[in-house]
Amino acid sequence: MSLLENADSLPRPMLDKCLQAVNLWRKQIEKGNTMHLYRTHTCGALRAENIDEQVRVSGWVHRKRDHGGLLFIDLRDHYGLTQLVIEPSSPHFALAEQIRAESVIRADGKVVARDDEARNPNLPTGDIEVYLSELEILSETGDLPLPVFGEPDYPEDIRLRYRFLDLRRDSLHRNIVLRSDIISWLRQRMTADGFREYQTPILTASSPEGARDFLVPSRIHPGKFYALPQAPQQFKQLLMVAGFDRYFQIAPCFRDEDARADRSPGEFYQLDLEMSFVTQEDVFACVEPVLRDLFRAFGNGKRVTENFPRIPYAEAMQKYGSDKPDLRIPIEMQDVTPAFDGSDFKIFANMIAKDKRVRVWAVPAKTGGSRAFCDRMNSWAQGEGQPGLGYIFFREGEGAGPLAKNIGPERTEKIRTQLGLEDGDAVFFCAGVPKAFAEFAGRARNRIGAELELIDADQFAFCWIVDFPMFETDETTGKLDFSHNPFSMPQGGMEALESKDPIDILGHQYDIVCNGIELSSGAIRNHKPEIMLKAFAIAGYSAEVVEQEFGGMLNAFRYGAPPHGGIAPGVDRIVMLLAEQENLREVVAFPMNQQAEDLLMQAPAPVSNAQLRELHIRPSLPKTTPTDEPVKE
RNA sequence: GGGGGUGUAGCUCAGUUGGUUAGAGCGCUGGCCUGUCACGCCAGAGGCCGCGGGUUCGAGUCCCGUCACUCCCGCCA
Numbered sequence: 001m002s003l004l005e006n007a008d009s010l011p012r013p014m015l016d017k018c019l020q021a022v023n024l025w026r027k028q029i030e031k032g033n034t035m036h037l038y039r040t041h042t043c044g045a046l047r048a049e050n051i052d053e054q055v056r057v058s059g060w061v062h063r064k065r066d067h068g069g070l071l072f073i074d075l076r077d078h079y080g081l082t083q084l085v086i087e088p089s090s091p092h093f094a095l096a097e098q099i100r101a102e103s104v105i106r107a108d109g110k111v112v113a114r115d116d117e118a119r120n121p122n123l124p125t126g127d128i129e130v131y132l133s134e135l136e137i138l139s140e141t142g143d144l145p146l147p148v149f150g151e152p153d154y155p156e157d158i159r160l161r162y163r164f165l166d167l168r169r170d171s172l173h174r175n176i177v178l179r180s181d182i183i184s185w186l187r188q189r190m191t192a193d194g195f196r197e198y199q200t201p202i203l204t205a206s207s208p209e210g211a212r213d214f215l216v217p218s219r220i221h222p223g224k225f226y227a228l229p230q231a232p233q234q235f236k237q238l239l240m241v242a243g244f245d246r247y248f249q250i251a252p253c254f255r256d257e258d259a260r261a262d263r264s265p266g267e268f269y270q271l272d273l274e275m276s277f278v279t280q281e282d283v284f285a286c287v288e289p290v291l292r293d294l295f296r297a298f299g300n301g302k303r304v305t306e307n308f309p310r311i312p313y314a315e316a317m318q319k320y321g322s323d324k325p326d327l328r329i330p331i332e333m334q335d336v337t338p339a340f341d342g343s344d345f346k347i348f349a350n351m352i353a354k355d356k357r358v359r360v361w362a363v364p365a366k367t368g369g370s371r372a373f374c375d376r377m378n379s380w381a382q383g384e385g386q387p388g389l390g391y392i393f394f395r396e397g398e399g400a401g402p403l404a405k406n407i408g409p410e411r412t413e414k415i416r417t418q419l420g421l422e423d424g425d426a427v428f429f430c431a432g433v434p435k436a437f438a439e440f441a442g443r444a445r446n447r448i449g450a451e452l453e454l455i456d457a458d459q460f461a462f463c464w465i466v467d468f469p470m471f472e473t474d475e476t477t478g479k480l481d482f483s484h485n486p487f488s489m490p491q492g493g494m495e496a497l498e499s500k501d502p503i504d505i506l507g508h509q510y511d512i513v514c515n516g517i518e519l520s521s522g523a524i525r526n527h528k529p530e531i532m533l534k535a536f537a538i539a540g541y542s543a544e545v546v547e548q549e550f551g552g553m554l555n556a557f558r559y560g561a562p563p564h565g566g567i568a569p570g571v572d573r574i575v576m577l578l579a580e581q582e583n584l585r586e587v588v589a590f591p592m593n594q595q596a597e598d599l600l601m602q603a604p605a606p607v608s609n610a611q612l613r614e615l616h617i618r619p620s621l622p623k624t625t626p627t628d629e630p631v632k633e
Numbered sequence: 634g635g636g637g638g639u640g641u642a643g644c645u646c647a648g649u650u651g652g653u654u655a656g657a658g659c660g661c662u663g664g665c666c667u668g669u670c671a672c673g674c675c676a677g678a679g680g681c682c683g684c685g686g687g688u689u690c691g692a693g694u695c696c697c698g699u700c701a702c703u704c705c706c707g708c709c710a
Contacts, residue, residue, distance in 0.1 A: 067673085118670090122670085126670090154644070155640090155703090594702080
């Protein structure tokens with residue numbers, strides 16, 4: 001049964017299919033029929049039990065070792081490597097010597113046991129080799145712009161231009177297979193959990209909120225445009241209104257925004273899901289086991305959070321300085337304002353006296369208690385545009401550093417006991433209005449965790465962030481706006497909207513975070529038109545505008561809409577985490593570059609004037625590129 | 634839209650304070666080699682030093698501009 005390399009790791013149906021195919025070829029051979037045109041075995045299949053069999057294999061010439069009197073070829077396909085041996089007496093020796101790496105060949109030969117000292121324990125097929133009797137070149141290669149053998153870093157543009165070569169390389173090849181396996185697993189699991197995959201339109205209407213849309217001009221309706229969906233948000237809610245109860249989709253999403261290492265330009269995928277008649281707890285109870293089991297299945301034995309802690313947004317900001325905390329870092333910040341209030345450290349004391357909102361947060365740094373480390377953090381902070389990063393470090397039973405001197409031993413000791421610090425530890429301080437410095441404090445926390453190697457990397461640390469505020473004030477304009485999704489239900493419903501200060505209203509809105517990466521956002525939706533109109537009114541949108549922009553969905557809610565909610569974990573980021581990759585391009589088969597160009601397929605590209613005329617489009621190009629010729633005939 | 638980094642052989646890189654003929658490894662070509670699995674040994678070909686301008690007796694090296702790639706900020710409900 002060990003016909004296929006890594007047979008154990010293959011899903012059962014896939015393994016059965018492969019075995020069926022192999023058996024079919026076998027039967028043909030036994031009947032004396034001609035061999036399969038290309039192969040009786042894959043390059044990962046042959047083992048000691050195949051010794052003396054006459055076999056046929058096809059694949060790429062991975063590596064050639066020419067001893068003059070003896071020639072070895074490593075033949076590679078999707079499944080593995082098999083060593084071919086060609087002796088000088090072979091009529092094909094001369095041809096075999098000529099073959100270049102990455103040519104595709106078909107080879108017939110006899111499976112032979114390797115001598116003890118010639119065995120290669122690093123290869124699943126390393127106990128045998130195939131003595132070549134027939135050789136056919138199926139496809140030749142020219143000069144390679146990118147070697148397939150070996151895995152050093154290569155320039156992105158060359159990797160992307162020759163993506164078909166890059167994808168042959170082992171690590172990338174495995175990442176793409178992993179992605180496929182993950183998506184397949186998710187589909188099976190979601191279906192088993194009572195969800196059905198419903199497709200939603202790719203050509204749809206532009207939405208005024210959120211990211212920039214990709215637009216598609218209409219031929220039939222001059223001057224009008226379709227938009228590619230930023231997410232199937234409204235459609236999945238309409239499916240709930242239509243009574244389908246549980247929806248999911250491996251959904252393509254399109255946003256015309258600039259790329260990042262962890263953000264594809266243009267398009268990405270979500271495990272989009274929505275459920276009817278659910279509370280926030282129901283969504284958690286459904287999604288949490290899916291992600292936990294997925295990460296256990298594909299996480300290479302790393303620990304996965306058993307029960308995802310639920311951290312209110314405000315608490316996350318206070319403890320971690322982030323709404324996507326990396327919980328692998330065992331650092332929690334604390335408010336130590338009283339220790340500085342009225343102290344002789346005048347900078348902080350005066351700030352506190354002047355403004356009631358000012359707080360001092362402490363970032364404890366276990367094992368960071370050396371002047372060298374503290375100074376390094378301080379200059380890092382200055383490099384981040386901060387005035388500095390005050391610190392105390394503890395040694396010989398007392399606090400040291402300029403700050404400790406200023407506030408005195410009593411207050412220093414109070415800080416030490418509050419944070420549970422000891423000799424050899426340090427603590428850093430950020431002061432100001434929390435909203436202004438929380439994000440920097442969070443980065444300091446990450447930095448400290450990384451520098452002191454406090455991160456426990458052998459785990460996937462999940463959490464829910466809950467109780468997001470519905471509204472926030474824009475720092476520059478002072479205008480009130482939705483802080484997240486305008487379609488989510490405010491906690492407390494209409495009553496909260498009518499009675500509370502908008503800034504204090506929380507939403508039934510939640511994120512899933514893993515190792516400091518935001519995997520998804522979700523919400524219990526606002527399915528009541530009157531509450532939605534009220535929420536939009538608070539954010540400054542008139543009923544007319546809301547009716548005009550979201551009329552379709554609003555109207556649907558006037559004909560019997562179930563309470564519903566959902567979430568949409570990002571597939572690309574999940575695969576990144578499980579493949580342990582820092583860059584999205586390592587887990588996408590055919591990615592675009594940072595300028596949103598497909599270097600392999602040459603997109604975007606000019607189109608003919610005839611095509612443009614049909615679409616009633618005439619380009620109006622920026623004057624800065626007069627030499628461009630964006631239109632071909 | 635803004636900021637940082639990089640750009641030298643097909644590929645990965647080195648190149649001193651500005652100094653005469655720009656190097657190495659992989660790959661390629663030729664030769665030798667019967668147990669390699671990063672095979673080994675010998676020889677050879679291969680360079681608009683991203684592009685344009687400037688400083689200088691002299692520029693791969695310094696300056697200005699520009700292009701390409703990349704990372705980050707803005708942006709991403």
